[in-house]
Amino acid sequence: MEGPIESDKTVECSGRLILECGCGDRLTLLGLKEDWLSEERTNFECECGQTLTMADRLNEEVLEFSRLMRGAYKVPGS
Numbered sequence: 001m002e003g004p005i006e007s008d009k010t011v012e013c014s015g016r017l018i019l020e021c022g023c024g025d026r027l028t029l030l031g032l033k034e035d036w037l038s039e040e041r042t043n044f045e046c047e048c049g050q051t052l053t054m055a056d057r058l059n060e061e062v063l064e065f066s067r068l069m070r071g072a073y074k075v076p077g078s
């Protein structure tokens with residue numbers, strides 16, 4: 001499985017990560033998780049100063065679900 005980095009590769013709308021902070025803010029990253037990992041960009045800073053990682057990632061289905069559930073969403077590992 002080879003994955004050369006193509007310089008002409010464009011970021012598609014489908015390549016999107018959302019990290020959720022404990023303060024309630026969300027960071028939206030454009031690109032694939034693999035791209036961020038390959039660049040060793042795995043820590044991101046929220047405006048509140050909290051460091052977010054890929055572990056804080058939401059997928060949009062969860063996001064949509066949690067929006068519908070309004071507080072019924074449980075944070076795993078807590």
Ligand SMILES: [Zn+2]
Pocket residue numbers: 021022023024025046047048049050
């Ligand atoms: Zn925050």
